[in-house]
Amino acid sequence: MSLYAPVIGLIIIAALFAVGSVVVSTVVGPKRYNRARLDSYECGVEPTPQPVGGGRFPIKYYLTAMTFIIFDIEIIFLYPWAVRFDQLGVFGFLAMVTFIVLISVPFVYEWRRGGLDWD
Amino acid sequence: MSPTPYLVLSVILFTIGGAGVLLRRNALVAFMSVELMLNAANLAFVAFARMHGNLDGQIVAFFVMVVAAAEVVVGLAIIVTIFRTRRSASVDDASLLKL
Amino acid sequence: MTAPTLEYAELAPLITVFGAAVIGVLIEAFVPRRARHTVQVVLALLALVASLVQVIALAGTEVVAAVGAVVIDGPALFLQGTILVLSIISIAFFAERKLEAGGDAFAPAASSLPGSDEERVLVRERRLQTEIYPLMLFAVAGMMLFPAANDLLIMFIALEVLSLPLYLMCGMARRRRLLSHEAALKYFLLGAFSSAVFLFGSAFVYGFAGSLRFSEISTALTTEIGKEGLLLSGVGLMAVGLLFKVGAVPFHAWTPDVYQGAPTPVTAFMAACTKLAAFGAMVRLFYVAFGGVRSDWQPMLWAVAIATMVVGAVVALTQTDIKRMLAYSSIAHAGFVLTALVAADQTATAAILFYLATYGIATLGAFAVVTLVRDSGGEATHLSKWAGLGKRSPIVAGTFALFLLAFAGIPMTSGFVGKLSVFAAAIDGGATPLVIVGVLASAVAAFFYVRVIVLMFFSAPAEEGPTVAVPSVWTTVGISLGAAATLLLGLVPGPLLDLAQQAAVFVR
DSSP states (O other), X not given: OGGGHHHHHHHHHHHHHHHHHHHHHHHHSOOOOOHHHHSSOXXXXXXXXXXXXXXXXXXXXXXXXXXXXXXXXXXXXXXXXHHTHHHHHHHHHHHHHHHHHHHHHHHHHHHHTTTTOOO | OOOHHHXXXXXXXXXXXXXXXXXXXXXXXXXXXXXXXXXXXHHHHHHHHHHHTOSHHHHHHHHHHHHHHHHHHHHHHHHHHHHHHHSOOBTTTOOTTOO | OOOOOOOHHHHHHHHHHHHHHHHHHHHHHHSOHHHHHHHHHHHHHHHHHHHHHHHHHTTTOOEEEGGGTEEESHHHHHHHHHHHHHHHHHHHHHTXXXXXXXXXXXXXXXXXXXXXXXXXXHHHTTOOOOTHHHHHHHHHHHHHHGGGBOBHHHHHHHHHHHXXXXXXXXXXXXXXXXXXXXXXXXXXXHHHHHHHHHHHHHHHHHHHHSOOBHHHHHHHHHHOOSOHHHHHHHHHHHHHHHHHHHTOTTSOTHHHHHHHHSOHHHHHHHHXXXXXXXXXXXXXXXXIISGGGHHHHHHHHHHHHHHXXXXXXXXXXXXXBHHHHHHHHHHHHHHHHHHHHHHOSHHHHHHHHHHXXXXXXXXXXXXXXXXXXXXXXXXXXXXXXXXXXXHHOHHXXXXXXXXXXXXXXXXXXXXXXXXXXXXXXXXXXXXXHHHHHHHHHHHHHHHHHHHHHHHHHHSOOOTTOOEEOOOOHHHHHHHHHHHHXXXXXXXXXXXXXXXXXXXXXXXX
């Protein structure tokens, strides 16, 4: 049983973190209700009865897709490293830190240039 | 393990992708076909890695995924810019540069 | 498991340029807009010069670095040094701000719609495009890595790192933006297609050899029997990818459109540097990895070389746009380099290195002169507008004529020595028929170069013809350096030839 203790502990921590984040964001965050917030999808796709002339995708949709890709790439390399992290040692760790710093550079760029502002 | 079935599949995917780039008129579809070609190459790499019993091919597959993602960003940026100006993503409409 | 080691001293030139590119992105994020242009130009220049100094300090090094993935040897260092010199001159053309009333040759913001209010506001505010400098540094870093790659994976990564920024840079012209966007789209779709073909080919080569390293592929050529099908299809597909990048026939269709549509400083940069990097990578791949099966790939390159020289020279005759004409001329030049590549020995490598250096300098200079001849619509690239330019501005027309003579391979210019050495190498390698085709193609090519010179000096100036703009010191120095090098390497080619000869040994 003690073998499973860390796993159960991790599950509890994860659950607390998830619930905690949701609760904190509703308590602390500003409350605004507008048409965009109440739409079925937030990522720019209109629900099926579309306006005449075909629905258009806002440009922001692509921006979000591109942001996703930054993290997508990060995970591809983090995962194999995490599997063998103890054997890769200091070199592996430093390489990963360098990689994450480099990966965060485009993210910082996007944030500073307003890519994360929705409007 | 015989890699042949995987290779056949990979060649088929590559051919579909190649035909897509050359035949389809929509820049987005042509671009998706290029991604299909990259994934066909990935399949071949992974199959060969299994055949040779080393990991080089799998590492290549990781890097190719990253390159494909970077290509998506660059490609979408170019295609979206063109689409915004011309309201069309057809390769045939982009034909100011003919001789 | 032992940790791998990296040879930081030998990789320093690459790391400098990559690092500067990343810093360039951060500058875009944090430095106030007004200071950005200056900071970016200074950073790019400093990084390129520092990297060049490091390359020179490494001269004579022969090291297999990064656990066998990268080789720092003669050809790699020679090409890295040449690419750096050409990029430093390119920065001068990129930063030119006296030719366009509102700024430089690039759109203030690539994302603003052509003809929109947003664009007009940005132009009125004299906003400058600064993102092009980090993009250029990334492209230069990729170009430096490409001929040093000793591994199929690194080669593919370098190919993409050099290509992706170029696709974007092509779409950033300030004038004729629709043409520029279209060039970017075409270059991107065809470039991505050809890299996918290259990648599929390397998958086959990996399947054949069981390794990505060139040295081990070369060993596998003798030990792996009965899998030639895999090898040959792999070699063929990889060749397609590389021949696309150098713009060889039948994979040249993108060249004229992209060269015409891209902003001229970018055209100059990519025409000179991409060709250098791609030929460097091609020579290493074919000599080091596939040298053992040269009898299998030589016939293919024979055919491609002949087609490239003939199509490049003949189609250039029919062009009416100066940028398209230079594009076809660059195709023909790719054919001349291929004649030496077929010979596959040390003399050939030296000849190719020398030829690429001289071609790169002359190309950079020629495109820079194109940016000077302007009328109300921007650059006047139609050939008819160049009539009588020699009477209006003898210096500019004379410089352009010098570059054209170098392209044509007239004695006393660098192009002559270059052409002589590639043809001599090809004859040594037993490719005499190729050389005959090459000489004939040169004669055809010489005809259209001379036709432009005649047009400039001996025909009446057009009514409302273009004016020759006075550039800033930057461009003047850049063009003068190009012209001086073209003339000097024609008169005293010895030192550079010796250097190329010494550098032409591949480390396996």
